[in-house]
Amino acid sequence: MKTANQPLLSLNGITKRFGALTAVNGVDLDVCPGEIVVIIGPSGSGKSTLLRSVNFLEEIDDGTIVFEGNEVGYVKNKHGRRHLDAPAKICALRSEIGMVFQHFNLFPHMTVLGNVMEGPLTVQKKSAEEARAIALDMLAKVGLSEKRDVYPATLSGGQKQRVAIARALAMRPKLMLFDEPTSALDPELIGEVFDTIRSLGKEGMTMIIVTHQMGFAKEMADRVIFMEAGSFVAQGTPEDFFANQMEHDRIKSFLTRIL
Amino acid sequence: MKVLYGRVLKTILLFSCLLLLLVPVAYGEDYDEIFSQANDAMASGDLPSAITLLNKIPVSKSDDNSAFVRSRMQIAKLHFALEDFAAASAAAQEVLDIYPQNSEAMNFMASVRQTQKPKYAVFFEDCLRFLPQLLKGAVMTITLVFCTILISPIGGLLIALGRLSSFKPVSGLCWFIIWLFRGTPLLLQLFFIYYGLPSLGITFKPFTAAVLGLGLNYSAYLGEIIRGGIQSIEHGQMEAAKAIGMTYWQAMRRVIIPQTYKRLMPPVGNEFIALIKDTALVSTIAMVELMRSADQMFNAYFNITALILAAIIYLLFTTFFTFIFEKIETRAGIYENR
Numbered sequence: 001m002k003t004a005n006q007p008l009l010s011l012n013g014i015t016k017r018f019g020a021l022t023a024v025n026g027v028d029l030d031v032c033p034g035e036i037v038v039i040i041g042p043s044g045s046g047k048s049t050l051l052r053s054v055n056f057l058e059e060i061d062d063g064t065i066v067f068e069g070n071e072v073g074y075v076k077n078k079h080g081r082r083h084l085d086a087p088a089k090i091c092a093l094r095s096e097i098g099m100v101f102q103h104f105n106l107f108p109h110m111t112v113l114g115n116v117m118e119g120p121l122t123v124q125k126k127s128a129e130e131a132r133a134i135a136l137d138m139l140a141k142v143g144l145s146e147k148r149d150v151y152p153a154t155l156s157g158g159q160k161q162r163v164a165i166a167r168a169l170a171m172r173p174k175l176m177l178f179d180e181p182t183s184a185l186d187p188e189l190i191g192e193v194f195d196t197i198r199s200l201g202k203e204g205m206t207m208i209i210v211t212h213q214m215g216f217a218k219e220m221a222d223r224v225i226f227m228e229a230g231s232f233v234a235q236g237t238p239e240d241f242f243a244n245q246m247e248h249d250r251i252k253s254f255l256t257r258i259l
Numbered sequence: 260m261k262v263l264y265g266r267v268l269k270t271i272l273l274f275s276c277l278l279l280l281l282v283p284v285a286y287g288e289d290y291d292e293i294f295s296q297a298n299d300a301m302a303s304g305d306l307p308s309a310i311t312l313l314n315k316i317p318v319s320k321s322d323d324n325s326a327f328v329r330s331r332m333q334i335a336k337l338h339f340a341l342e343d344f345a346a347a348s349a350a351a352q353e354v355l356d357i358y359p360q361n362s363e364a365m366n367f368m369a370s371v372r373q374t375q376k377p378k379y380a381v382f383f384e385d386c387l388r389f390l391p392q393l394l395k396g397a398v399m400t401i402t403l404v405f406c407t408i409l410i411s412p413i414g415g416l417l418i419a420l421g422r423l424s425s426f427k428p429v430s431g432l433c434w435f436i437i438w439l440f441r442g443t444p445l446l447l448q449l450f451f452i453y454y455g456l457p458s459l460g461i462t463f464k465p466f467t468a469a470v471l472g473l474g475l476n477y478s479a480y481l482g483e484i485i486r487g488g489i490q491s492i493e494h495g496q497m498e499a500a501k502a503i504g505m506t507y508w509q510a511m512r513r514v515i516i517p518q519t520y521k522r523l524m525p526p527v528g529n530e531f532i533a534l535i536k537d538t539a540l541v542s543t544i545a546m547v548e549l550m551r552s553a554d555q556m557f558n559a560y561f562n563i564t565a566l567i568l569a570a571i572i573y574l575l576f577t578t579f580f581t582f583i584f585e586k587i588e589t590r591a592g593i594y595e596n597r
Contacts, residue, residue, distance in 0.1 A: 057498055087506055095504025105499035109517050109594045119503040122513055151594040164499075171503055 006069055008033045008175060008206050009054065015062035016049050023049040025230035026063065031175070034204045038217040041227035042254055047210040050227070051177050054208070055099050056090050059083075067093065068174070095123050098168030102180040104160040106152040112139065112163050113148040119171040131170075138166035142196050158189030162196050169200075176200065178209040194220075214255065218242060226251050290316055290326040297333070306337050313337075320357055328354050328361065335367055344371055385564035389556045393565070396552030397572050403469055403538045403548060404576075408531060410474035415481025420511070422486050433482065440479035446540050448472050453544040469541040477534055484526045488519035521592035528584035532577050549573065 007030040016024040024046040031037055039047045052058045054065065056073055065073050072093055075085050084090060107115050116135035120126040126134070139145045142162040152160055161181055168176060178197065182190040194216050201207065201220055211217060217224050218238045225235040226248075234241070234248055242255075293312055300309035316330040331354045338347035348371050354364040373381065421433030440448065453468040463471065492515050500510035542551035553569030556562070 055502055057501065091501075091504045091506050094502060099502040101495060101499060101502075103495055105493075105495035107496065107499070107514055107518075118513065119505075122509050123504040153595055167503065 005032075007031055007066075008035075008068060009208075010066035011050075011054070011063065012066065013063035014050065014053055014060055014065070016046070016053055016058055016060050022230050024053065024060075027227075027230070027232060029225075029232070031206060031208060033174075033206055035206055035222045036201050036220055037208045037223050037225060038221035039208065039210045039225045039227055040212065040214070040217060040254075041233075045227045046230040047227050048179050051099075051179050051208060051210055054175075055094055055097055055177060056084065057099075067096075091123070095119070095171050096173055097175045097177060098171060098173035099177045100161070100164050100168055100179065100181050102183050104152075104157075104164045104184070106160055106164055106167070108152050111149050111151055112144065112155070115152065115163055116166045116170050119167065123171065134170050135166070138170045139163075141169065141199075142166045143192075156189060157185045158192045161185065161193045165193075165196055165200075174206065176205055176207045178207065178211070180210050180212070182211065182213060214242075226254070228254075290330075294326075294329075301337070306341055310334050310337050318353070318357070328358065328363075332363055332367065335364075339367075339371065339374075344375055347371055382564060385560075385562055386568060388560075389562075389565045389568055392556060393549065393552050393568055393572065396547060396549040396569075397576075399546065399548040400535070400538050400550075401576070403473060403541065403546075404531070404535055406470045407473040407477055407534055407538075410470070411477035411481050412485075412527075414474060414478025415485050416516075418478055418482030419485035419489060422482065423489065436475075437479045437482055440476050441483075445472065445476050445537060446543065448476055449540060449544050465541075465545045468544055469538075469546050472544075473534065473538065473541070476537075477530060480530055481527065484523060484530065485519065487526075488523045489515055491522055492518050521588060521595070524584055524588035524591060528581065528588075531584070532580055535576050535580065536573065 009029075009031040011027055011029040014024050014027045014029075015022065027046075027050055029037070039050070041047050049058055053060045060074075064071050073085055073090065074082050076082050107118065110118065113132070113135050116138050117128075117131040120131035120134050121128065124131075136145065136148065139148055142165055144159060144162055144166065147155065147159060147163075152163065155163065165181075181197070182193050185193065190213065194213070197207070197209070197216075198220060209216075209221075221238050223235060224238050224241040226233045226241075228250060234251060236244070293315055297309040297312040300306070300312060313330040313334050316326050319325050319327040331350045335347045335350035335354075338344070338350060348368060351364045351367045351371070354361050355368070358364070418433045418436060421429045422437070424430045424433075449468065449472040452463060452472050453465065456463065489511075496514055496518065497510055500514040501507075505513065538548055539550035542548060542554070547555075549569055549572060553565050556565030
């Protein structure tokens, strides 16, 4: 771990149920500033649900989320029932936590520049020139300045995902969440997206990344977590994880299938 | 003897006077006989014999309504029925030679001339006669369409957003509005607004009632179309918008609704073309629009040209709208072009 004074994000006993299914079962996780956490695990293990809970796209059933030392996102009503905080508060939190989706979810009716400008312009109410300057900066960062005036439909998958990263970065988030950012990409396009994430890591961005790319996990992660059936089964530094956790039967069988 | 002679003379004089009086009457009875024979011939379908019979009545200059005029006009009409327009004109002309001011003969000549004109010339004249009235009606139709097109997308969007609301009273109310206005005939709704509401103390001018009825009805239909459009946008779009910190309404306004435009154009275009024709229904609440104008012309002149013209004007409107909507659809989807 890089720094460890106060965690940027603390998850305590996060539980999310979909009817009878418990997708995330009492997960605890501390993420320190500048740390890169990679979560791996089979499909349906609750990785995505956990990540979406951090961004309040899923309303959790139990547990607390502590961001920058404050418990956030949920309040109790007068009957003692817990519910999501006021929309304005949730939106403010989300604008500090960037999220990148498996299927990019770019806004197809806006140009590349328009997509990246949208957050500063609409959410942060910045002027058009200011938003444009930020967006151009972010596009330069992901190496897509020359694509600024085209619509997303004309981009390759890798380019789309880099634009999506630029769109999230334009909000100047303190934490970035990546939900299988390369799973929808052709193998030869995965590299460019990881290059972008890698350069973010070098700048000290705090990130939680859900991925199936073990090579990337080994190279980039400060910590690798194996999740199964809604719980963390094992975690450790990449060296430790890939050297020692292999004796764990489930992890071994998962990794041998993946690698 | 002298007295007897005198009486005989008196009687003879009286008789001859009576005879003199009887002569014209007898002649008159003769003509009636001719007319009635001619009528029989006409009834049996033998028009040429009727003409021959009527021609027996000699030329007379006595007065306008004489048997002569009657007979010649009848001959003219019989020739007309036999489509012998030259003979028909000749018969009417015989009357005009003696009575140049006879109005029946003059009108007859005019209608013969009209008949002999080429069909397109007659149609053209009818068009000129009906167009001013029909165009007035068409302006009203377009005004109604325009007002409804201004109102119903706004109403439709509100109803659609209301239906999607998680707040039950709002979604319930919007469901009820759609249920009510889609479930009853537009004609009934117009009647209710114009004739029914006054009994509750709410009175509208015909135009207000028409716009209100059309606006509410089309809002309900567009509401469902817009809701479908919003729900057809991939869920990830809302999530991506929320992930950069947008509120629900910001996401709707900036991300979701703009993406529905292209998808909404074909069904909304359909609705608006239906609307152009549905405006004809407001003629039942004292509004004079295109259909009502055409109906008035048709009833006054019993001339089908009025209806044909109205159909052409409706087709011009619908064609124009189809064209406009295709253009908008292409424009709205420009970002999909690779």
